[in-house]
Amino acid sequence: MEDSDPTCAVAQIKNKTQQCFESRKNANCLLDIIAYSETNNKVVLLACIRSFHKLFPRYLSSGELFLDIPNDLKEKDLTKEEKYKVWLKERYNDVVGKLIQLVHHENLNVRELSLCTLMKFLSEEAQLPAAKHTQPRTHFPLTLFRRIVHALTSESIDLTSLIGRFQEYLSHDDVRYHFMKILHKQVTSKAQKSASDTVLTNIVTLLEQISFPSNETGELDQMMTKYPDSENTEKVRSLDEHRKLFTNVWIDFLQLKLPNSVYKKVLTILHEKVMPHLTNPLYLSDFLTASYDVGGAISLLALNSLFILVHKHNLDYPDFYEKLYALFEPSVLHVKYRARFFYLADLFLSSTHLPAAMVAAFAKRLARISLRAPASSLTITVPFIYNLINRHPNCKVLIHRETPVELQEDPYNSEEQNPVKSKAIESSLWELKTLQSHFHPDVAKKAQRIDQPLSKEEIQLGDILETSYNDLYVKETRKKVKYAPTNFNPPNGIMGLPSDKLNLCWTLD
Known part of the structure; x- marks a missing residue:
């Protein structure tokens, strides 16, 4: 039933709802309310749903929907009371069907109220003994x-x-x-x-x-x-x-x-919302190891749950560190899961029983990709490398060797998939020397720390894992300087400096 005036329709629905409460004689008002629910107007729809929410729980709790009629009894043999209950049950089924449709309505308020009303019906039915249920023997x-x-x-x-x-x-x-x-x-x-x-x-x-x-x-x-x-x-x-x-x-x-979006969502919630409630978390071994082999963001997200299986449930995964080593590539510094990845990688590499050649490979690989990393990532990678060297004293040779004159002189093989065979332990961290000339003062300062004697305390990564460009900008703007840097030679027009090479190609009149 369409109504040009929603306010009038809502008033009518409220009035007819009240009439249904007052007497069974007004039961036909229920048909009018159901007819109003055929509208597309969300205000009228919400009024209808509220009416259903009030009326049918009362019918259920009062037993008016209870039918105790033999299946072979014909309609003409029914009493007025029984006919009324049959009719009311049919209207109840109509309303449930309508509410199921409205769960898919485009308006969220209509969806929510429809779901809440259906669950209210469910709650009322669940309060009835089996003998008085709308579905007998349940x-x-x-x-x-x-x-x-x-x-x-x-x-x-x-x-x-x-x-x-x-x-x-x-x-x-x-x-x-x-x-x-x-x-x-x-x-x-x-x-x-x-x-x-x-x-x-x-x-x-x-x-x-x-x-x-x-x-x-x-x-x-x-x-x-x-x-x-x-x-x-x-x-x-x-x-x-x-x-x-x-x-x-x-x-x-x-x-x-699973589509990619669902796949990522599953891996995001698996370690916290799923694994603690499984009868045996090792059932996820095949899924997680297969996810870890996919590469990219999928592998990063699988790390968390896989770590729990390895650490708490003794999962044997012999190629784990080779796969982790493969994840240390430039793209890992740009994904939104970067903080989680470095947090877990720090846990995996915290064991003092790892071979020095393997730890050196991770430090060298991270130093190499840091050369192309944004400043916000370097505030994480440089302290991460510092902690690896500090945690494994045998890797100190990486910072004491002389910097090679040519890149070809570096024995480190960046193409080698096995970190132990990459010859990183024979190389040096000349990349950090390069970063000491970085344009951002925080990065340069962190890179210079490698020249100082290593302290016994590690750098706490928890406070810097979420560092962004915005954080760096805010930090710089809060610094107080007495003199702001300016040009050495005052500019005179667009090409006013004597050293400006554009003067050789253009003339401005």
Whole structure:
């Protein structure tokens, strides 16, 4: 029903909602409200959804939607009360169908209110005993919940902004349990066919919302269902069962062909939001080692989770340092994950049991790519190299050797993939000598520190990992100088200096 005056339509909806509350005789007003929900006007739509949010929870809690009618009973044999309940249940199904559609509405407020209303219906149904349920012989309203989850995993509409609102409902243990079961079936079905990037984005966003309570006993008791199913109560209340489901969903999801954006998002959240809740984090070994072999930003993001497997779960990865060495290339200084990479690389290279030849190779490789690095990156790389030398005394030979006159005299082989065979330990850090003449005073000062006796304390990288050009600019502008630098010879016009070579080519009249 379209209405040219939204204010009038909203007033009508409120009036008809009140009439439905007052008497069953006004039940037909519900048809008018449903008709109003066919509009495209978001103000009217929101008013309709609020009306549904008020009316149907009352019908559910009062038992007016409860049907205890034999299947073989004909409509003409129904009493007035039974006919009313049949009619009301049909309207309830109409409203649920409409709200499922509105979850995909273009307006975020309409989406959110529709989802909240559907979950309110779910909550009210979950409070009913099985005998009074809208779906007989069920305890948790799975039929309705399955439709909600399917709506949130749309194939064509990105619902990332809406799914964040869904997290609050997953605090109920029974909701989380059934949600993971439904989602697992969807993920396994996607494996049989090519899934769209949109649905994979929606699924990973939903998976990201799952969290578990810190419960040492392993028994869960935060239920939405008032009358739990005795057959499934043990599984729903078991934290181990939840983790098994969680593990199965994630392992099957990671076997899908993920688009680059989803791939990066998965690697970003894996170490913090997924691994702590898996039954065995080593199940991710194949996925993470394959990701580490991809190169570029994917490898950088896989480092965090891979470090946890190596450090805490004894994953044996013999080529780990060769792959890490390969990541030290100029592009790593420009990616937005730079701070995380250097933080993890510092952890990996902190062991004093590493061969000096390997540590020297990392220091030399980083020094070489620093020659083409932006100033904001050099404030990280130079202290990083300093710490490597300070941490491994056998590498001090790199700063005591004389600088080669020609680049060809440097024995270091930058093309060698194996850091131990790169002959870096036979070379010198002449690159840092070059950086001592850098235009930025902070970089030059940090590079000059290598000429001084090494202190016992390492440079704390935590404060400088996020350094940007803006930080360098702000730092410079806060310096107080007595005399500002100016030209030695005062300029006289565009080409006013005697040494200006443009005078030889142009004449300005």
